[in-house]
Amino acid sequence: MSEKKRGFLGRLFGGKDAPEHQPDPAEQADTQSAAPDAEALSGDEAPGIEMEVEPVAAMSATVQPLEAASGPDLVDGFAPPRMPDVPFDEMSTDLAPEPEIAEQPRPESAVSPDPLPEPVPAADEPKASWFQRLKHGLSRSSASLTEGISSIFTKRKLDASMLEELEDILIQADLGVDTAMAITERLSDGRYNKEISPEEVRAILSEEVEKVLEPVARPLDLDTGNKPHVVLMIGVNGTGKTTTIGKLSQKLHSEGKTVMLAAGDTFRAAAVEQLKIWGERTGAEVIAGDTGADAAGLTFDAMKAAKDKAVDVLLIDTAGRLQNKAELMDELEKVIRVIRKHDPDAPHTVLLTLDATTGQNALNQVEIFGKVAGVTGLVMTKLDGTARGGILVAIAAKHGLPVHFIGVGEGVADLEPFSAGDFARAIAGLA
Numbered sequence: 001m002s003e004k005k006r007g008f009l010g011r012l013f014g015g016k017d018a019p020e021h022q023p024d025p026a027e028q029a030d031t032q033s034a035a036p037d038a039e040a041l042s043g044d045e046a047p048g049i050e051m052e053v054e055p056v057a058a059m060s061a062t063v064q065p066l067e068a069a070s071g072p073d074l075v076d077g078f079a080p081p082r083m084p085d086v087p088f089d090e091m092s093t094d095l096a097p098e099p100e101i102a103e104q105p106r107p108e109s110a111v112s113p114d115p116l117p118e119p120v121p122a123a124d125e126p127k128a129s130w131f132q133r134l135k136h137g138l139s140r141s142s143a144s145l146t147e148g149i150s151s152i153f154t155k156r157k158l159d160a161s162m163l164e165e166l167e168d169i170l171i172q173a174d175l176g177v178d179t180a181m182a183i184t185e186r187l188s189d190g191r192y193n194k195e196i197s198p199e200e201v202r203a204i205l206s207e208e209v210e211k212v213l214e215p216v217a218r219p220l221d222l223d224t225g226n227k228p229h230v231v232l233m234i235g236v237n238g239t240g241k242t243t244t245i246g247k248l249s250q251k252l253h254s255e256g257k258t259v260m261l262a263a264g265d266t267f268r269a270a271a272v273e274q275l276k277i278w279g280e281r282t283g284a285e286v287i288a289g290d291t292g293a294d295a296a297g298l299t300f301d302a303m304k305a306a307k308d309k310a311v312d313v314l315l316i317d318t319a320g321r322l323q324n325k326a327e328l329m330d331e332l333e334k335v336i337r338v339i340r341k342h343d344p345d346a347p348h349t350v351l352l353t354l355d356a357t358t359g360q361n362a363l364n365q366v367e368i369f370g371k372v373a374g375v376t377g378l379v380m381t382k383l384d385g386t387a388r389g390g391i392l393v394a395i396a397a398k399h400g401l402p403v404h405f406i407g408v409g410e411g412v413a414d415l416e417p418f419s420a421g422d423f424a425r426a427i428a429g430l431a
Contacts, residue, residue, distance in 0.1 A: 130416050135426040137408025141389035142429040145173055145205070150198045158191045166201070173387070174359055175209070176394030183208045206428035212393050213420035218402040220349070220377065220417070222252070228260065228306040228314040230339060230346040234332065234373055235353035236365060237320030240381040240407065242271045244353055245315045246278030247407075247415045253282040257312040262302035263288035264295045264335065265319045275317060285309070295319060295331065296338045303342040316347070329372050336373060351404065353379045354395070357386040366399050379415075381407040389427060 128136075135142070148169035152162050163184045170180035186204050187196070222229045231248075233241045242265060249259050261284050265271035269291045279286035287302040299316060306314040318335065321328035339346045352375045354362045369375050378401050383389045396403065403418045425431075 130413075131422050131426065133414060134406075134408055134416075134422055137384035137414070138389050138423075138426045140385075140387040141173065141383070142427050144387040145169065145390075145427065146198070146202060146429040149201050149205075153196055153198045153201050156195065157193050158187065158196050159193070163188055170205075170390070173390040174394055175390035176397050178397050179208065179212055179390075179393050182211075202428045202430060206424045206430055209390075209393055209427060210420050210424035212397050213403070213418075213423060216396045216400060216403045217418045217420040218377075218404065220351075220404040222257070222313055222349070224348060226343070226345070226348050228311045229348050230303070230306075230314050230316065230343065231349045231351060232316050232318065232336070232339070232347035232373070233351050233353065234318050234369055234375070235320065236355075239320070239353040239355040240379075241265070241320065241353050242274050242317055243410070244351075244379055244381065244405070244407070244415065245275065245317050246281075247412050248405075249278055249282045249284050249315060250412050251415075252313055253284065258309075259284040260302065260306045260309070260311045260314045261286045262299060262314065262316040264299055264302075264317045266291060266293045266295050266298060267319045271317065285311075296334045299335050300338050300341070303339060303346075307342065329368075332373060350374055350376045351379055352377075353381055356380055356383045356389050356391055359386075359388050359391055360394075362391050363395060363398060366395055366401065370399070370401075375401060377402040377404045379403075379405045379407070380418075381415075384408040392423070 149166065152165050152169075156162060166187070167180045167184050170183060171177060175183075183205055186208060187201065222231070233245055235241050245261065249261060252259050259282060261275050261279050263272040263275045263286060266289060272288050272291070276286050276288065278284070285305070287298065287305055289298045289301075295318065302314060302316065316335075316339075318332065319328075321332060336347065350373050352366065352369050352373075354365060356362070358365075366375065366378070378395070380392050380403060383392075383406055392403065392406070395401070405415050406418050406423070407415045
């Protein structure tokens with residue numbers, strides 16, 4: 001290390017006690033000639049004046065802008081940073097510890113923990129029956145009714161005001177005015193001024209609901225001698241047409257029937273892909289076109305293919321359409337005309353899917369679609385998502401259309417043939 005460097009480092013680490021380096025005359029002359037004029041230092045100390053320097057440990061990690069320097073403070077042309085004026089006795093000679101770098105958490109995408117083991121069901125754990133799943137799915141509807149009934153019929157004698165309250169509860173549950181009146185009339189028969197328990201009211205509710213539903217609880221019959229048996233699925237957006245087709249395909253496949261699916265909802269690419277997945281699961285051929293393709297043309301191709309391959313059942317999906325949109329209903333009529341060019345008696349079954357959460361609007365859908373497409377049967381879906389599942393009772397009382405299936409969930413096992421007795425007991429909260 002040169003004498004010039006040792007002089008600077010000595011002052012740097014030693015402060016005032018460090019011996020000052022005295023350069024020889026020749027060296028000092030060279031240094032002064034290379035330094036800028038003292039008048040241009042803008043307030044800096046003149047050459048030769050000793051400067052108190054803070055030890056390294058007190059230096060800031062951030063280097064401050066350098067100011068011009070001259071004279072002995074230059075080391076090989078390098079101007080050291082100016083230090084703040086700190087008294088010597090306040091300076092620390094301890095070396096600053098290295099800053100700790102906090103460990104950054106790894107992103108979740110980079111973490112790949114071992115997957116948790118799948119829970120193993122107990123060997124003796126019984127599988128839930130359809131009635132148990134139905135009761136669970138209708139729990140919101142039954143809770144609304146049973147809570148209302150319990151609030152009225154608790155240690156009170158039957159009178160007109162109680163019957164009016166009960167009628168209001170039944171109508172709010174969308175059971176319909178006719179059914180509500182039938183239940184209240186049944187209760188009033190010989191029970192005035194007598195105490196009646198909530199359990200007795202719920203039993204009468206179940207019996208009256210079953211009376212209304214029994215005539216419409218009919219299984220879907222596809223063994224009519226038609227080959228293929230053409231099933232047209234219709235309904236408004238979001239009622240579960242495509243999902244219902246997939247579940248029906250699964251059931252028919254398990255019964256040994258050959259099935260073909262027509263992806264007639266050409267406006268939704270997701271519907272086409274969903275139907276293709278169901279086709280792969282059930283071994284059913286899927287007739288599909290490009291998104292936005294003509295639905296009537298695709299239906300024509302599907303009818304021809306189903307006849308040529310002699311499949312047992314052809315399930316045709318359609319685009320969701322609001323019942324009050326004339327142009328969409330006209331398109332549905334066009335699809336039906338195309339079907340009848342191949343078979344004048346087709347479609348042999350027209351299933352209307354209804355979303356139970358729509359309540360009273362479902363009544364209007366049955367009426368309009370019935371006029372346009374000749375609805376032959378109903379599938380009620382999403383009964384597990386509403387407290388107004390009684391709308392099915394009102395529809396049955398008004399229109400008398402067969403109810404083939406009801407759905408209380410997304411699984412294949414959650415769509416089952418309709419049973420009037422099971423539904424009545426489940427909605428009344430009976431075991």
